[in-house]
Amino acid sequence: MAIVFSEISYFKDPSPGSLPMDYQTFLLSLAGPTVIDITGQDASRCRVITSLLHGNEPSGFIAIHRWLTSETRKPATNIRFIIASTEAACLSPLFSHRYMPGGKDLNRCFGSRENSGYYLRARLIADAINRVSPEIVVDLHNTSGSGPAFAACHGINANVLSLTSFFCETIILSAIRLGALLEQDFSCPTITVECGGCNDELAHELAYEGICHILTCETTRYFHQEREVEVVYQPHRLRLKGDINLSYGGQYSGAPGLTLKAAIEQYNFTGARRGEVLGWLDHLGLDNLQLTDEQGKDIIGEYFSVSGHQLLCATEMRIFMATAIRDIAINDCLFYVIKTGH
Numbered sequence: 001m002a003i004v005f006s007e008i009s010y011f012k013d014p015s016p017g018s019l020p021m022d023y024q025t026f027l028l029s030l031a032g033p034t035v036i037d038i039t040g041q042d043a044s045r046c047r048v049i050t051s052l053l054h055g056n057e058p059s060g061f062i063a064i065h066r067w068l069t070s071e072t073r074k075p076a077t078n079i080r081f082i083i084a085s086t087e088a089a090c091l092s093p094l095f096s097h098r099y100m101p102g103g104k105d106l107n108r109c110f111g112s113r114e115n116s117g118y119y120l121r122a123r124l125i126a127d128a129i130n131r132v133s134p135e136i137v138v139d140l141h142n143t144s145g146s147g148p149a150f151a152a153c154h155g156i157n158a159n160v161l162s163l164t165s166f167f168c169e170t171i172i173l174s175a176i177r178l179g180a181l182l183e184q185d186f187s188c189p190t191i192t193v194e195c196g197g198c199n200d201e202l203a204h205e206l207a208y209e210g211i212c213h214i215l216t217c218e219t220t221r222y223f224h225q226e227r228e229v230e231v232v233y234q235p236h237r238l239r240l241k242g243d244i245n246l247s248y249g250g251q252y253s254g255a256p257g258l259t260l261k262a263a264i265e266q267y268n269f270t271g272a273r274r275g276e277v278l279g280w281l282d283h284l285g286l287d288n289l290q291l292t293d294e295q296g297k298d299i300i301g302e303y304f305s306v307s308g309h310q311l312l313c314a315t316e317m318r319i320f321m322a323t324a325i326r327d328i329a330i331n332d333c334l335f336y337v338i339k340t341g342h
C-alpha cells in the first residue's frame with residue numbers, strides 16, 4: 001500500500017446513523033489520517049482530541065467511534081477529533097502495528113525540520129491542531145504493556161491537573177524530547193493519556209468517560225479536580241544499547257544480552273524495591289543498557305546494579321510502560337523509571 005503523506009481527510013458533523021456501527025468497519029472505511037469536526041454550542045471555542053498516533057493503541061479511537069455513533073447532544077464547544085495512523089492500524093490483524101513495517105513511529109516525528117514522509121504527516125497534524133487555536137489538547141494512547149492509566153505532560157498548572165483528573169490519578173512531568181506530539185507548544189494545556197493496556201476493556205471505558213467529560217464541561221479552566229492527581233517527576237528511559245539481544249524468561253539461561261523477567265509488566269502496578277531482580281545480563285553486565293539524564297549523562301549506576309548475572313534495582317523506583325512485547329521493548333524502550341527512594 002502506497003502511503004500518501006500530504007493529505008488529511010476532513011469530515012464535519014457526521015450523523016450517528018451515517019457511520020458504521022462497529023469500530024473495525026469504521027477504521028477500514030478511513031483512507032488515511034482523518035479529522036472529524038463537531039460543532040458545539042459555543043462555536044467560538046475548540047478542543048482537540050487525538051488518537052491512533054500509534055496504530056496498536058485503539059482505546060481513544062474506540063471511544064471516539066462510540067461517542068460519534070451514539071451521542072446526539074451538541075458538545076459544549078467545537079471538538080476536533082484527529083485519527084492519525086489508520087494505515088498501520090488497518091494492517092491485519094487490526095490494531096497490531098504501532099507503525100508500518102519499514103515506516104517511522106509517527107509520534108517521534110513532530111517538531112522536525114524535515115518536511116517529507118512521516119515528518120510531513122506530523123506537521124500536517126500539528127497544523128490541523130493549531131488552526132483551531134484549541135483551549136486544550138488531549139492525545140490518547142495505551143500503555144505498551146498492561147498497567148494502570150497515567151497521563152504525561154511537559155508543563156504543569158492547575159488546568160493540566162484538572163484535565164488529567166478526567167482520566168486518571170497520576171501525571172508524569174517529563175523533560176524527555178523524542179519528537180512526540182505532546183512536546184509541541186499549542187499554547188494551551190496539553191496532555192497525553194496512556195489509558196492502560198490496549199486489550200483492556202477498562203482502558204476503552206476510561207477513554208470514553210474522559211471524552212464525554214471533556215465534551216460536556218462548560219469550561220476547562222479553574223474547574224475542580226475530579227480526584228486527586230499525583231505528579232511524578234523526571235522519568236528516564238531505559239534502553240538496550242545498539243543491537244543487544246533481548247529475551248524474556250524466569251531465570252538466567254546463558255542467553256546473550258538481557259533477559260527480562262517474563263512477568264516484567266507486573267512492576268507497572270507495583271513499582272520495584274531496592275534489590276529487586278528484574279532480569280539477567282550476560283558478561284557485559286550494565287554495559288548492555290543505557291540510561292541517561294536530560295544532559296546525556298550516564299546514570300545507569302544510580303538505578304541498577306549487577307550481582308552474578310542478576311539485574312538488580314539499586315534504589316526504589318516507579319516503573320512505567322514495561323512491556324513483554326519484544327519489538328516495542330527493543331525499538332522504543334524497555335521501560336521508564338522514576339526514583340522514589342534515596
Ligand SMILES: [Zn+2]
Nearest residue numbers: 054057141142
Ligand atoms: Zn502510544
